[in-house]
Amino acid sequence: MPQMTNEQRVGFLLHVFSLIFTKIRFPFNKQPGTQEFAQLVHDYQNRVQQIKTDIVWAPWVIGDQATARTFKCHEVGANILMGFDINLDLGLPNPYPIRVIEQNPFKRDYHGNLKQTAIMAQRGHQIAWVIRNDRTNQFLGKIQDGVFELSKPRAYTNKVITPLQGMGAGITRPDQRTDQYGVNHYNEGGEWISELNTIGKDDVLGIV
DSSP: OOOOOHHHHHHHHHHHHHHHHHSOOOOTTSOTTSHHHHHHHHHHHHHHTTOBOOGGGTTTBTTSSOBEEEEEETTTTEEEEEEEEEEEOOSSSSOEEEEEEEOOTTOBOTTSOBOHHHHHHHTTOOEEEEEEOSTTOOEEEEEETTEEEEOOOOOEEEEEOOTTSSOOTTOOBTTEEEOTTSOEEEEETTEEEEEOOOOOHHHHHTTO
């Protein structure tokens, strides 16, 4: 089987993106909790399940075609977010599982405020997220209004960490410690710096 080129990988993601935003759309302006809303959800889920990726991508999609599915929007308590779970054959020892899912237009932060991407979605912008669909849940990229943006690996924060506060477990060397949440910390010149979760270079290049 021919290897999937970078152009083909991006082209495939944009194809999936187009299926999410051009086939059918859920009317997010409808009021949850009504009989009409419940019927809309039921009809929408049935229609989504009829959407499949084009056969042209069959050589790389395990199972020949991927079927769309709906994901739960916790803010309204119903499966109204559309996306795809896909296993790709990229010539690796194991299938490469990805999830492409549309932006939740009701997503809020910890303070109860609508997130910026949710506001953009409500204003008509088309946004979808590409995630590695396994236990890592690694963020691979974002597609916004038909443009794919590769994730940018994060490195470190300059936040000062007091080593006496919940630290000490998992010491590997005097200048490196791991706290109770599994976050690594490094001592640089007497200042404790925490390492943010990062997306490995190989993981990013595995899909684009």
